[in-house]
Amino acid sequence: MTSTPGNPQDDPLSLERQVCFALAVASRTVISVYRPVLEPLGLTHPQYLVMLALWGDEPLSVTELSRMLELDAATLSRLLKRLETAGLVRRDRNPDDERSLAVGLTPQGRELRRRALQVPATVVERLDMDVDELMSLRDSLTEVITAAKAATA
Numbered sequence: 001m002t003s004t005p006g007n008p009q010d011d012p013l014s015l016e017r018q019v020c021f022a023l024a025v026a027s028r029t030v031i032s033v034y035r036p037v038l039e040p041l042g043l044t045h046p047q048y049l050v051m052l053a054l055w056g057d058e059p060l061s062v063t064e065l066s067r068m069l070e071l072d073a074a075t076l077s078r079l080l081k082r083l084e085t086a087g088l089v090r091r092d093r094n095p096d097d098e099r100s101l102a103v104g105l106t107p108q109g110r111e112l113r114r115r116a117l118q119v120p121a122t123v124v125e126r127l128d129m130d131v132d133e134l135m136s137l138r139d140s141l142t143e144v145i146t147a148a149k150a151a152t153a
Contacts, residue, residue, distance in 0.1 A: 009090045019144075037122045041115055042086060046071075048119070050079050052087065059104035061094060086114060097100075 001013055016061040031045045038048050049075040053068050054060060054138055060068070066076050080103060088109035 002050050016078075023141075023144075033123055033126050034119075037119050037126070041112060041119075046075075046079055047083055048116075050076075050083060051088065051109065051112065051116070054103065054109070055116075058101040059092075062091075062101045062103060065103055083109075100147075 009017065011017070021053065024139065034045050034048070038045060041048075043051065049069055053065055062073065062076065062080070065071075065080075066073055071079070080089060080091060084091060087106055089103055090106055091101045091103050094102045124134065127134070
């Protein structure tokens, strides 16, 4: 086994220096904070993201939802099926384009928004971080996402 002697901070291949590692661990860890907060709502984190999109604007086509959430059609389809089975969303043919599905909230899905209003504050409290600091982090991550998309385009 070989390693670079000296300070790991000087090694460009040191795990601790990798942005991808920090982002992956941060993602898994933050989502684990959401899990017990979302559980009483009957939602997984990916389902919560779908509901957030629909609480913001509905109905949305599957294509629009896929684009907003940056999920492939197959993954989104499974999420929508589960949310439909739970009685939170409905999928109907778009009257303007029969080839397109429009996703909307059921009355139960709209009511769930009221209960979900406590999720952001609860997560911030559990993270024990300043809201402005979290918003700054979100803005920085958005810049990283934009740069990564440009790099892979």
